[in-house]
Amino acid sequence: MQALIDVILPVFLVIGFGYLAVWKGYFSDENVDGLMKFTQNFAIPVLLFSAISKLDLSQNFDIRLLLSYYTGSAAAFAAGILGARYLFGRPWEDSVVIGFSCLFANSVLLGLAITERAYGTAALNPNYAIVAIHSPFCYALGITSMEIVRARGKGIATTVRAVLRAMFRNALILGIVLGFIVNLSGIQLPGVVTDAMDLMVRAALPAAIFALGGVLVRYRPEGDLRTIIYVCAVSLILHPSIVWLMGSALSLPQGAFRSAVLTASMAPGINAYVFANMYGRARRVAASAVLIGTSASILTVWVWLTLLG
Numbered sequence: 523m524q525a526l527i528d529v530i531l532p533v534f535l536v537i538g539f540g541y542l543a544v545w546k547g548y549f550s551d552e553n554v555d556g557l558m559k560f561t562q563n564f565a566i567p568v569l570l571f572s573a574i575s576k577l578d579l580s581q582n583f584d585i586r587l588l589l590s591y592y593t594g595s596a597a598a599f600a601a602g603i604l605g606a607r608y609l610f611g612r613p614w615e616d617s618v619v620i621g622f623s624c625l626f627a628n629s630v631l632l633g634l635a636i637t638e639r640a641y642g643t644a645a646l647n648p649n650y651a652i653v654a655i656h657s658p659f660c661y662a663l664g665i666t667s668m669e670i671v672r673a674r675g676k677g678i679a680t681t682v683r684a685v686l687r688a689m690f691r692n693a694l695i696l697g698i699v700l701g702f703i704v705n706l707s708g709i710q711l712p713g714v715v716t717d718a719m720d721l722m723v724r725a726a727l728p729a730a731i732f733a734l735g736g737v738l739v740r741y742r743p744e745g746d747l748r749t750i751i752y753v754c755a756v757s758l759i760l761h762p763s764i765v766w767l768m769g770s771a772l773s774l775p776q777g778a779f780r781s782a783v784l785t786a787s788m789a790p791g792i793n794a795y796v797f798a799n800m801y802g803r804a805r806r807v808a809a810s811a812v813l814i815g816t817s818a819s820i821l822t823v824w825v826w827l828t829l830l831g
Contacts, residue, residue, distance in 0.1 A: 533635045533731060534820055540735025554736035558792075561733055565726035566630055567697030572719050573650045574701030575711075582651045586772040591652050591782045592659060594764035599625035599663060601756050610749050612804070614671045619797060619804035620749065622664040623811045624756040628791035629656050630694075631730045632819070637784055640827060641777075648781035654702075657694045657793075664797055672801075737792060738813050746807050753790065753811040758822040762787035780830050787826040789815030 543549035602624030606617035627633065630653060637649050690696065704711065711719075765786040769779045790811045798808035 531820075533632065533639060536728065536731045537735035537738070537816070540732040541738055542735075543732075544736040544739045549736060551736075551740070554733055557729055557733040558737055561726060561730035562792075563693040565722050566730060567693045568719050568722040569697075569726040570630075570650075570653060570694060571697040571701040571704075572716070572723055573646075574654050574698060575704040577647065577650055577654070577701075577705060579705060582647045583654075584648075584651070584774070584778055586769070586774050587648055587651060587778045587782055588655070590765050590768035590772055590774055590779075591786060592655075593768050594761045594786050595625050595627075595659070596663070597764050598756050598761040599667075601760060602753065603667070605752055605756070606749065606804075609752070612749070615668065615801065616804040616807075618664065618668045618671055619794075619801065620753060620807055621667070622660070622797045623753045623790045623794040623804075623808045624761070625664065626660045626791050626793045626797070627757065627761065627786060627788040628816070629653050629785050629788060631727070631734050631791065632788045632816075633785040635727050635731060636788075636823060637781055640784070641780060645777055645781065648778040649785060652782065652785050654698055657692060657698065660793070661692060661695070661797075668801055734792065734816075738816065740809075746810070749807050750810045750814055753807065754815045754818055757790050757811070757815055758787060758819055762826055783826060783830060784823070787819070787823055789819040 540549070540554075544551065544554055599621045602621030603617045606612040606620035607614065612620065629649070634646060634649055634653070637645055703709075762783050765782050769782055774782065790808070792812060794808045795805065795812055798805045
């Protein structure tokens, strides 16, 4: 119960403030879109750039951590696609979007915030290792699958171009790539630049989770309820369960194990809807899964935190 009060509720109260502000008309949709654009296109890419540029790659990029987490992610993606296709009879394009909704956990807005509240800032390095390849992995897997489904004979070169074009228009991926360049090259940034980035970084997560609450107002659940519940079950239960089993089998250190399981237990992120909107498929399922999954995760994350100790 203490974890629920001390760790989870403060994060969700900020989300709730954002939701209430927009629902009651104190904060307009245009304001929310502007705030979300600031966080997604500027503040969070700067946060990721800053974290990865300073990350000790040899220490934090543990292959066991990445194998545990991304085996769970890939399994969730497959479960989403196959469930959508064979349990609910959705077209293949819809099935890929539903699989992506199961795949893309909210690793930044919720994952970083809740891990920091639970275990402190020093516990975030394994999270950053996961986040560093989260968007590239998820978008590469989702876009490749969708382009293969859509191409149907258009050729490998066309598919590869579409994948690369979509990935490198994503500000999060650009921030991650630039962070790796600075880290690996040993470039020393001027102090005035790092101080400016620190100001952006401090604003990133509070602004982002407030904006998330505001965005959720427009994602009203309607129809497709069985499919939405299925997505939430895969995201909140199956994904972290597989990560738990993999991490245990690979003897993952406690800090990395906690970060991996906790990140996997997060609800579908806004990027699930972004992906659905990119292709104009299964948008209602993706949007509703974000809303219902985020609400349900208040309890499911509490359970995972209790199990992690």
